[in-house]
Each structure stands twice: as structure tokens, then as C-alpha cells.
Amino acid sequence: MLDIAEVAEKTGLTASALRYYEDLGLIEAVGRRGLRRQYEPSVITLVGLISMGRAAGFSLTEIGQIFGKDGKPSIPREELHRRAEEIDRQIRDLKTLSALLRHVAECAAPSHLECPKFQKLMRVTFKQNAKR
Amino acid sequence: MLDIAEVAEKTGLTASALRYYEDLGLIEAVGRRGLRRQYEPSVITLVGLISMGRAAGFSLTEIGQIFGKDGKPSIPREELHRRAEEIDRQIRDLKTLSALLRHVAECAAPSHLECPKFQKLMRVTFKQNAKR
């Protein structure tokens, strides 16, 4: 069993953020010792999941629908697949962005938008993203 | 030359968001026709870049430092590389998340946190992310 402070430390969030997640129904404590919340170690995994979802651009409410504390997603299969595809698209964008950042770090061109290498990197992504 | 409405349509943002970006110094119009802002087509690329940055979790201010309208990043090379590595890490997370979503869509286990397949997917990421 874990104190909120331990969960905070292991997840990198603050105790107040964890309580906030609880208010939203994203996580829950298995019980209390006095007033203090006691958490199962598995909550760390769950919080990790939440953080990944946040990083992927989901709102906390959406995340709740996908990985609620009850573990039963309240959104349809089809929608989940759609989200997965969105993430796959985002992964492609991020790959480009990562390459662009490294390029910007090294390239001495006056404006990057005019650098041919830069433009080439961009073009790939914009083709993929067209009409999105 | 493009009207703000055209830029909005092609980028998927609203006109007010674009004006907001201008206030922050992220983009700029080449001129005005009467009061109306006129944009070069290249602004679409720039806005695309900004959106990618947002999706990667950067704040608008950070994005401004990387791809300001002047095209001269005001943050050190080293930092840019650090950001690129962060993005690479995020890409790994997103891959896991995408796989998890597809799994959640199909798996009938009562709670996903207890499904062995699910746990396996998670474990990979958590090893990578340990001590972050």
C-alpha cells in the first residue's frame, strides 16, 4: 500500500494532481488509513497510462472514458480504433518534428522555411496530412 | 495572397486563433488590403509546424523560440537536441498507447489492468521510462 506522496514521487505528479484525478473519477484509493488515502501499486501503472494519454492530446475526460477506474471503456470500439489511427498519424508528425528540430539545430540557413532540406522534410508530412 | 479566412480553412484553425498567434509573434501577414490581413501561402506551412509543435506538447511561447517568424531559433542547439530526444521518447509512448487502444477495443477482459497482454504492453514502456 502506498501513501499519496509515494504515488506522487513514483509518477512525477503532485499529490494535489492525484486528488484532482480522483475527483474526476480517473483513479481511486483502495482505502484510508485515518484520513490518508492508501493506494495499490497498480495505480502507478494507471497514472502512467493517464500521462501517456495526456501527452497524446487527450483530455482527462476522454481518458476517463477509455481507461476509467472500472476498466470498462465507455466509448465504442470503432471510436477507439479511430483514436489509434489518429495517434499513428501523430507519430508520423512527431517523427518529422524531431527531424526538423535536429535540422534546425544544425542548419545555418537564414530562415528555415527557405532551406531546401527543411522544405523537403515538411513536404512529406503535409502530403500525408492533406485534407485532414 | 490569402485572406485570413482562407488560411483558417486550409489550416483548420479559426481566424481568431490566427490573430492570437500574430499577437504572440508566431506568424505575420505580409500586408493589409484595407484593414484585412494578407498572407503568403507559406504561412500555411508555418501554421502546420506550429500545430505539430502543439501536438508534441510545446507551449506557443516555446514554439515561437524554435520557429519564430524571423526563422532564427532563440534557443541553444543543445536544447533543441534535448527536445528532439524528448519527442523520440514520446513517439515510443505513443506507439504503446496506440497498441493499447487497439487492444482495449478488442479485448474482453473485465479490467484491462489485469489482462496479461495489456500488462505486457505496458511493461515495455515503463521499463523505458523508468527514472525519468
Next chain:
DNA sequence: CTACAACTTCAAGCCAACTTGAGGTCAAGC
């Protein structure tokens, strides 16, 4: 048994990123 640090609640505050609204300007079609 007492002190104290770590927790608790609840309301209010904060920041980023926009959006909305009121009131004004102007280019283009009739």
C-alpha cells in the same frame, strides 16, 4: 503523551490558449 509533519477538505486562484461580443471599417456586387 506530546509535537509535528504529513496528510485532509474545500473554495478560490492561476495560466495558457483561445472565444465571444460590441462596436467600427471597408471592398465588392448590385
Next chain:
DNA sequence: GCTTGACCTCAAGTTGGCTTGAAGTTGTAG
């Protein structure tokens, strides 16, 4: 030449995701 609707500015409002503060409670070390 006048209307109309797309644009403009500027201030204020909204939303999401927390944080902060005040005031109270409690497990643990000394």
C-alpha cells in the same frame, strides 16, 4: 452610391488542468 458581409480592434469571458491557502485531523518519532 449603397448595402452587405467579411474583416477589424480591444476587452472581457471561458475551459481545462491544476495549484494555493486556510483551517482541521492524525499516524509516528521522541
